[in-house]
Amino acid sequence: MTRRRVAVLISGRGSNMQALIEAARAEDFPAEIALVLSNRPDAAGLERAAAAGLRTETLDHKRFADRGAFERMLDERLRAHEVELVCLAGFMRLLTAGLVDAWRDRMINIHPSLLPAFPGLDTHARALEAGVRFTGCTVHVVRAEMDAGPIIAQAAVPVLPDDDEARLAARVLAAEHRLYPLALRLFATGEARVEGERVVYAPGTRFPAAPALAPLPA
């Protein structure tokens, strides 16, 4: 089996990155993490990645004259590491159409809501405010519009009556950690692929129906 070379892009603690690192330890996982790159020098995830023996790089966006210069360097670093797929994992920097199109159908993202609901920031506060009974997380193929693009996989998580933002965020995050490796596996093997701006599955794809549905409390 050839393992696809993946770069994980982070900006912070890197818990989703960690979930991908752990999944990629399995011999039959179809991707290897060739690079972890952060746009923030102080991202805690950089240390976690280094501790796992992975190559890390920092590209501090503040050191570039503009978005274009930052993204040209990002593109160069990805190519220098012969990266084939890019996973955004809490990468909190908007990417412009130039870079997104250069990596079209080779860049995926995780977002802590059931898209297209609640794109952007403060997803859990907005879900609580809206009174939805389920929220969750989405792994999707990246397009130039923020938190949009063909959906690879989603996991639903219940919103419970006494939830606050932190409790809900923790429940969704646990689902994220299960969903992202699953989605990357499907995408890296080509079992999930983009067709007409939707993701379709190859016939016979093994896909757990509710991979990350948190159990309801007794």
Ligand code: GAR
């Ligand atoms: C995760 O909840 C991820 O879904 C979210 O940031 C968090 C990063 O946590 N991403 C977005 O909101 C992107 N729009 P992590 O650094 O521990 O993986």
